[in-house]
């Protein structure tokens with residue numbers, strides 16, 4: 001269970017906006033629902049939904065929301081507000097347009113649900129235009145500094161685990177080796193957690209070097225001992241789009257016959273897990289409470305079971321480290 005801080009309302013807002021931005025993640029909908037309802041039940045007169053992230057802020061695609069407009073979404077994947085990547089938002093003149101659109105509707109503060117890029121945009125908007133912002137970590141990657149968990153990570157991990165369990169069945173029947181690619185462009189949090197949960201023979205992540213030669217020897221030894229009835233190597237996609245295929249080619253050159261399975265966007269969809277619904281609902285409620293307590297330019301995250309506030313500046317400057325010990329467990333447990 002999460003512990004929620006006791007915050008006293010110090011400020012009044014007439015109108016608040018919400019947007020979801022960057023790669024979507026399961027749990028964004030329960031986050032939207034909780035922000036809308038917590039705000040309306042705490043005296044905020046109007047809550048506006050901005051469609052397609054910063055794109056909607058710039059094109060003025062903004063609609064009024066109500067308690068009823070978020071009914072029956074707590075269990076739905078994706079985001080009812082839609083999401084997008086809006087590279088133009090890095091341009092100050094484009095952000096001026098966004099700030100004008102907010103002001104023309106009387107929107108006094110913004111809650112942004114998204115990944116590291118989205119939170120960077122929120123921080124810059126706040127600094128440049130003095131608009132109070134609160135960020136929520138919404139990404140399957142769990143790569144956001146200052147929070148142990150992100151909305152959507154648990155669902156993505158569960159989806160990948162279920163898929164790999166199925167792959168393991170056929171891998172065992174045919175005594176095959178599989179390379180399974182999971183998402184994570186810059187980070188191996190999904191790969192590590194999935195690797196441990198599936199008993200993968202190996203996990204490849206962008207953060208730590210791995211010894212390919214060592215892998216080939218291990219596989220050959222296992223095979224000669226009759227232990228190699230199946231093998232799963234979990235590969236985080238990383239920045240190199242060909243990594244998994246190159247690994248397969250190298251394994252082939254060593255006499256292995258690996259199959260490739262790229263899980264891709266199935267990890268981004270689906271009904272949010274109970275864990276993600278709870279996380280999103282608590283973080284969304286806390287975001288409103290922090291806003292009304294006078295906070296701004298922060299992300300609301302989780303640390304050691306407690307809801308915490310983290311300056312967006314810190315979120316942007318730091319890099320979240322994948323615990324080496326956790327990564328090593330994956331290798332330890334299949335020996």
Ligand SMILES: Nc1ncnc2c1ncn2[C@@H]1O[C@H](COP(=O)(O)OP(=O)(O)O)[C@@H](O)[C@H]1O
Pocket residue numbers: 021022023054084085086087088089090091114115116117118119120121122124139
């Ligand atoms: N340096 C930046 N300045 C302003 N806006 C940014 C910046 N970086 C990202 N954004 C905005 O956030 C959006 C989402 O960022 P991205 O990194 O693609 O996804 P995520 O937020 O999921 O990490 C970008 O398309 C852009 O609109």
Ligand SMILES: O=P(O)(O)OC[C@H]1O[C@](O)(COP(=O)(O)O)[C@@H](O)[C@@H]1O
Pocket residue numbers: 022023024114115116117138139140141183184185186237268
């Ligand atoms: O769907 P897209 O735009 O191809 O993006 C794929 C990327 O988005 C993610 O699913 C989520 O990343 P972000 O939360 O940073 O957007 C990454 O794991 C993946 O590399």
Ligand SMILES: [Mg+2]
Pocket residue numbers: 022115116117139
């Ligand atoms: Mg990101």
